[in-house]
Amino acid sequence: TVSETQAPLSDGIELVVDALVANGIDTVYGVVGIPVTDVARVAQARGMRYIGFRHEQSAGHAAAAAGFLGGRPGVCLTVSAPGFLNGLVATANATTNCFPMIQISGSSDRAVVDLQRGGYEELDQLATARPLVKAAFRVERVEDVGLGVARAVRTAMSGRPGGVYLDLPSTTLGAAIAADEAARSVITVVDPAPRQLVSLDALNRAVEVIESARRPLVVIGKGVAQARAEHVVTELVERTGMPFLPMSMAKGVLPDGHPQSVAAARSMAIAEADVVVLLGARLNWLLGHGRSPQWAEDARFVQVEVEPEELDSNRPIAAPLVGDLVSVVGQLATALRPGGIRIDQGWLDRLSEHAARNAAKMAARLAADVSPMNFSTALGAVRDVLAAHPGTILVNEGANALDFARDILPMTMPRRRLDCGTWGVMGVGLGYAVAAAVETGLPVLAIEGDSAFGFSGMEVETICRYGLPVTTVVLNNGGIYRGDDPSQAPPQPAPTALSPSARYDQLAEAFGGSGYHVETPTELTKALEAAYAEGRPAVVNCVIDPTAGTESGHIGGLNPQRAASAA
Ligand SMILES: Cc1ncc(Cc2csc(CCOP(=O)(O)OP(=O)(O)O)c2C)c(N)n1
Ligand SMILES: [Mg+2]
Numbered sequence: 001t002v003s004e005t006q007a008p009l010s011d012g013i014e015l016v017v018d019a020l021v022a023n024g025i026d027t028v029y030g031v032v033g034i035p036v037t038d039v040a041r042v043a044q045a046r047g048m049r050y051i052g053f054r055h056e057q058s059a060g061h062a063a064a065a066a067g068f069l070g071g072r073p074g075v076c077l078t079v080s081a082p083g084f085l086n087g088l089v090a091t092a093n094a095t096t097n098c099f100p101m102i103q104i105s106g107s108s109d110r111a112v113v114d115l116q117r118g119g120y121e122e123l124d125q126l127a128t129a130r131p132l133v134k135a136a137f138r139v140e141r142v143e144d145v146g147l148g149v150a151r152a153v154r155t156a157m158s159g160r161p162g163g164v165y166l167d168l169p170s171t172t173l174g175a176a177i178a179a180d181e182a183a184r185s186v187i188t189v190v191d192p193a194p195r196q197l198v199s200l201d202a203l204n205r206a207v208e209v210i211e212s213a214r215r216p217l218v219v220i221g222k223g224v225a226q227a228r229a230e231h232v233v234t235e236l237v238e239r240t241g242m243p244f245l246p247m248s249m250a251k252g253v254l255p256d257g258h259p260q261s262v263a264a265a266r267s268m269a270i271a272e273a274d275v276v277v278l279l280g281a282r283l284n285w286l287l288g289h290g291r292s293p294q295w296a297e298d299a300r301f302v303q304v305e306v307e308p309e310e311l312d313s314n315r316p317i318a319a320p321l322v323g324d325l326v327s328v329v330g331q332l333a334t335a336l337r338p339g340g341i342r343i344d345q346g347w348l349d350r351l352s353e354h355a356a357r358n359a360a361k362m363a364a365r366l367a368a369d370v371s372p373m374n375f376s377t378a379l380g381a382v383r384d385v386l387a388a389h390p391g392t393i394l395v396n397e398g399a400n401a402l403d404f405a406r407d408i409l410p411m412t413m414p415r416r417r418l419d420c421g422t423w424g425v426m427g428v429g430l431g432y433a434v435a436a437a438v439e440t441g442l443p444v445l446a447i448e449g450d451s452a453f454g455f456s457g458m459e460v461e462t463i464c465r466y467g468l469p470v471t472t473v474v475l476n477n478g479g480i481y482r483g484d485d486p487s488q489a490p491p492q493p494a495p496t497a498l499s500p501s502a503r504y505d506q507l508a509e510a511f512g513g514s515g516y517h518v519e520t521p522t523e524l525t526k527a528l529e530a531a532y533a534e535g536r537p538a539v540v541n542c543v544i545d546p547t548a549g550t551e552s553g554h555i556g557g558l559n560p561q562r563a564a565s566a567a
Contacts, residue, residue: 010182012142012173016104017042019149020075022188027438028104029053029062029431030077031086034120035106035170039077051438051466053431054458056083060090060103061431061456062438064163067100068226068249069393069415069439072192073156073164078105080170081121085128090431091163092132097421098223100161102152103133107169110140126167134162142175143185150187157192160307161226196306196323197331206302206319207335213275214344216242217262219287222249222421223280223306229325230254230414233279236333240341243351245269247281248419252411264355264362270295272347278303280325283314284422285558290315304328366408372519374548375404378475381521382447383409385528389443392416393436397429398449399553400482401475405447424555427455430472434459437468443532446472450498451480457507463537464511471531473524473540474504481553483546496551505541513537 010018016039020028027049032040040050053059056078066074078087084105091103105125112119129136135155139148148166156164177185210216224233230253237244237254243262246253254261262269270287276299283290283301290301291314300318303311304325311317321328366380382405386392390412396405396419411417418432430453433446453474463470477483478500485494505515514534516527524542531538552559 008179009176010179011176012145012168013038013042015142015145015177015182015185016149016168016173017046017048018182019146019186021046021048022146022186023149023153024072025075027051027066028075028077029059029066029435031056031059031079031083032077033079033083035173036077036079036104036168039104039106039173049438051434051462053434053462055456056086057089057427058431058434058456058459058462060087060101061093061428062435063101063103064090064094064097064099065418065428065432065435066439067094067156067161068097068222068418069436071228073100073102073153074435076101076103078103079121080105080107080125081123084123084125088129088132088165089425089427091129091165093421093423093425093428094163095132095134096423098161098226099163100156102156102164102166103129104152104166104168106173107138107167109171110169111171126165129165129167133165134160136165136167138167138169139172140169142172142177143181145172146186150189153189154192158194160310161193193324195327197327198321198323202319202321203331203335206321206332207340209300209302209319210240210275210277210336211340213341215272215274215347216240216277216341216343217269217273217275218242218244218277218279219281220244220246220250220253220279221281222247224253224325225250225414227280227325228414229280229329232326232329232333236329236336239333239338240336241343242277242341243269243348247286248406249417249421250280250414251406252416253414255412256410257412262351262355264358265351267294268354269351272296273299275299276301278305279329280304282310282422286422304332362408370545372543372545373521373524374545375400375475376408377521378524378542378544379404379408379447381524382445382473382528385525385532386445389532391442393418393440393442393444395419395429395432395436395444395446396448397426397452398447398475399480399555400477400549401447401449401452403553409447426452429453430456430459430463430470433470433472434462434466434468437463437470438466442469443535444468444470445528446470448472448474450474450476450478450502450504453504454498457504460507460513460537460539461511464508464513467536469535469537471528471538471540472508473528473542475542475544476502476504477544477548478502478546479549481551482549500546503541505539508537508539511537513539516540517543519543
């Protein structure tokens, strides 16, 4: 309360909300509790959306997805210690994925924590977060809250985007400050991700390398989707005629059906390319570290990358271009002369023939009349429904559920696919789905392995509580990778086993959503069409042949190669 004479007061809780609003943040994803519940209340009172989750990891994944989709940091709000730790997985994953997000967490009284006196939810959260995120800041003084938020916004967005941790002790949140001083302390960040162009020397070097190519290949990474660089990348690809390969979350930057896409001939394109142009794509494990035999020993790499230290991480980069993708790809597209690259037409023809053969083999698998369904026949039905709803945002996780869906479900627009990403994290699904629906208002289709679904399954209640247009399809093969793994010690279930007759559809019904249990492609098609027509929360329990999967999907080779047991 304010007496007649006293100047109006604000406090840390009001101030953190003022600072978020001043920086264009309109949504907070979180789980409330001590000491942040009033932050969520004040956010709502200020006209922001607060989306309350069942687990902080999903709230954090939602904030990360909001950052990827929305072009400004997503914000996750967590309570101290265990809530902070639950959210930290998502902030670390956002950092690995280069998605801009801020995890704001309450923390316990420093005076007690630093003397380890056994305080409530005692943990040095700043020290815990620092090694796992792009940057971590703590605000001790209430007058610095605006500065802390501004630093978090700029750090999350600039250079290589990532996850930033902002620690707000309960004492800071509760501290009073004169309202006029509070207003003056708020900082609105100007141009959080400034343009960065390359020098003429660097540009000419890259032009020389690219124009020397006979078998060039453009690899489009999710950084292009994140940077909203689809227009300049389309110009570069179509002006030069170079074939391109999209990484999974870059699908749709150019439509998957584009004549220059060589996704269906990926291995051949990678093995035979003599000049590789990496656009917002890192030569990490997802690209075999750029090593032979997957890649040609003498291939030369041009890399457009905002983080200089990424260059040469796996292969020497013949022409490094350090800057932001929109600026640098625009410079490159202009500098490359039409017809300046003499691409080997015979190579292009062989790639097209190979891609057409692979596409025909896939089409046969999708149309196979088998029962029970397998991944191909189920996803063949999904593919046809998705084609009728091109604006859909697709969320996808699992092992086989991921690998088959990535190859079978084409994307035609950028930022319409969200999946396990660079870290291969299970548990992103429903958090990503919530953010996709909240941020875009578009229909969301989550294609989930049954194990992957379980990591965030309770968020079905969140989806139902907000009435979001999210349809979750559980590809239920009764296990992690497959459902027929023999147990080493019956009657114990095998380590990979899940309930073979689980009815995930009934979870939706428990919270007022629609549930569908399907065993054929026709039933799956009908369920999806009904869910789209309703535009409300739905879970489709899709029975898949338990023998249909392979251990670890396409990356089984990463498991330990056990020489002893092979002997
Ligand atoms: C946080 C975390 N914990 C465990 C794992 C290890 C894993 C990789 S893929 C996967 C699930 C595979 O089963 P699912 O039923 O979803 O898919 P399918 O192959 O179609 O049967 C697990 C548990 C990862 N990557 N992340
Ligand atoms: Mg499974």
